[in-house]
Amino acid sequence: MAEKKLSDAQFLSLLRDNAGMFAQTARAIEEKFNIKYSRQSVRARAETFKEILDDINEENLDIAEGGLMSLIKTGGESAKIKAIEIFLKNKGRNRGYVDKSEVAVSVKELPDLPTIIIKTREKDV
Numbered sequence: 001m002a003e004k005k006l007s008d009a010q011f012l013s014l015l016r017d018n019a020g021m022f023a024q025t026a027r028a029i030e031e032k033f034n035i036k037y038s039r040q041s042v043r044a045r046a047e048t049f050k051e052i053l054d055d056i057n058e059e060n061l062d063i064a065e066g067g068l069m070s071l072i073k074t075g076g077e078s079a080k081i082k083a084i085e086i087f088l089k090n091k092g093r094n095r096g097y098v099d100k101s102e103v104a105v106s107v108k109e110l111p112d113l114p115t116i117i118i119k120t121r122e123k124d125v
Contacts, residue, residue: 004035008049015046020056022046 006029014032018024023039025046030037046053071083088097 004033006033006035006037011045012049012052015042015053016056016059019060020046020053 010033011029014028015025018028022042026037026039026042029035029042068083068087071079072087075083088095089099
């Protein structure tokens with residue numbers, strides 16, 4: 001019996017349809033093509049298409065931002081407040097909307113300092 005193969009185009013289409021989620025994509029492959037695929041196998045294959053995987057992840061961010069903006073514009077009062085808070089914490093960082101300050105620290109190397117040896121005497125008790 002011939003082994004079933006999944007083309008790159010079929011694989012990438014299912015990966016995109018499943019928002020780049022590896023376990024969900026593995027299940028979709030099994031259901032649609034009756035080919036056993038693990039989450040790890042999907043991840044390994046997807047990572048060979050880094051640019052496409054990055055594009056899928058960017059698309060997911062666009063969808064999430066769209067949902068967030070929709071809540072800001074039309075959500076109920078508590079949902080709207082939470083959505084605004086999330087938006088400002090993430091997109092308003094350069095305007096000071098952060099929970100904690102991010103500080104960049106640089107350390108200069110200290111010059112070699114002389115070693116000082118201190119000798120002590122034992123006292124007679």
